Amino acid sequence: MAQKSTLKRTRERMRAGIVGVGFMGWIHYLAYQQSDQADLVAFCSRNEAKRNGDWTGIKGNFGPAGEQIDVSDLGVYDSLDAMLADDSIDLIDICLPPSLHADAIEKSIAAGKKVLCEKPLALTAADARRLAQLGSPGDVMVAHVLPFMPEFGLLVDAARDGRFGKPIAGRFKRTISPPDWIPDFYDPTSVGGPLIDLHVHDAHLIRVLFGMPESVESSCIRKDGVPKFYETLFRYADGRPVTAGGGVIDSPARGFTHGYEVSFEKATIQYEFAAYADEITATIPLVILHQDGRVERPDLGDGDPITSFVKELDAAAESIRSGEVSPLLDGNLAADAIQICQWQS
Structure with missing residues (x-):
């Protein structure tokens, strides 16, 4: 050894x-x-x-x-x-x-x-919780990159510092065309299907922003017994309406789309991106709709997707250096996200 x-x-x-x-x-x-x-x-x-x-x-x-x-x-x-x-x-x-x-x-x-x-840390919540406890606290970190992307990181920062008050509602979407290059995509023992491979991003973000839901209510279309396309309501004790939807559509015409509309007590934030087979993309750039009627369009940088992964690696390095794991990389939080996905299935 x-x-x-x-x-x-x-x-x-x-x-x-x-x-x-x-x-x-x-x-x-x-x-x-x-x-x-x-x-x-x-x-x-x-x-x-x-x-x-x-x-x-x-x-x-x-x-x-x-x-x-x-x-x-x-x-x-x-x-x-x-x-x-x-x-x-x-x-x-x-x-x-x-x-x-x-x-x-x-x-x-x-x-x-x-x-x-x-991500995902594991294919089941039970395995994920076991793995998250290995070694000393913080030894197992999980690379959920979404909170390090500027369009999504702004939500995390706002929830953390309270600049717009508390998050009170959210709608999230994440959809892909058939992932034919992954032959075992729907195999629950290999990849896990759209919930574990795709939706886990939004489940993790919802967990970060709103906390762990008490329960979920989900409707879905299945393939080989595995949820393929779904809409889910996340239930919280205080009644905050939080929903997420997506999965796989039966067409390669739109390869990928993701986005959200999240309301805080004092502002609503909106963002969406879609990529189409004709190589044209469509974007609703991140916009902050303030309660007083102001519209704010913050500068989010040059759009290089690698930058988000740099931030993720730097957070891991700082976690090791300081001995305090970044909450965004915490293995227990990643296990919660997988638990949320399992509730939906």
């Missing part, structure tokens, strides 16, 4: 190793190149071409396609077990398919590493 690795106070930058060189592994790689708090120092892959730096076959639904990367300054391993023996690594960045998360987390924590695991 590798000796326990912690981030020394004398060393400013977190040192990470990626396991899972697919689309999210590539996005995380790009984010490390821009981070001023975290360095990618290693990765592992069973694929020899990827170990040699050929990541050109990687593609996803945002960001640039994979490229040939320079691996000369990286520790390159053919297995997670081999990478865990590298005592210079502080954190294992898990970008594997969901069904492989548990084994990778268990091994990493046993080796004395911190963990940042891509």
Whole structure:
């Protein structure tokens, strides 16, 4: 077993190793190149071409396609077990398919590493709660990126500092075209379907903004017994109306859309984005509708999607440095999000 690795106070930058060189592994790689708090120092892959730096076959639904990367300054391993023996690594960045998360987390924590695991933490709430308790508090962090995106982060910041009062209502949407490139998308033992893979983003955000609902009421269309398209009402003791909908539509014409309208006591915030098959996009830019009638359109930066992942990695590095895990990366909160999704199914 590798000796326990912690981030020394004398060393400013977190040192990470990626396991899972697919689309999210590539996005995380790009984010490390821009981070001023975290360095990618290693990765592992069973694929020899990827170990040699050929990541050109990687593609996803945002960001640039994979490229040939320079691996000369990286520790390159053919297995997670081999990478865990590298005592210079502080954190294992898990970008594997969901069904492989548990084994990778268990091994990493046993080796004395911190963990940042891509969402979902697990395929069931029971497994997620168990994994969130491994190691010391905060050792298992979960990469729910939505709160780090400026369009959604503004909601989180406003709920935290009370600038508009308390959040009192919300409508959320998240819809994709058929994910034909994932043959086991609806398999509950592998990917988990739209609720666990897609809606978990909004379940996590709702949990952050409004707290844990007492119950949910959901209607859905199913595929192979798994919810495919759904609308859900989240019930709170004080009656706040919170709803979310989406899933998979049977057409590739609209590849992706997400958005929301969230009301606070003193303002309503609206945002929506959609991408269509003709390569045209439609956006309702984030707008704040103040109670006094003012319309505010805040500047959210250059729109580079990688920036949100940089913020996420930096939050993980700061969590290790300070010993206080960011609430947005907390494994227990991620487990709550999966519980919400299970209630809907």
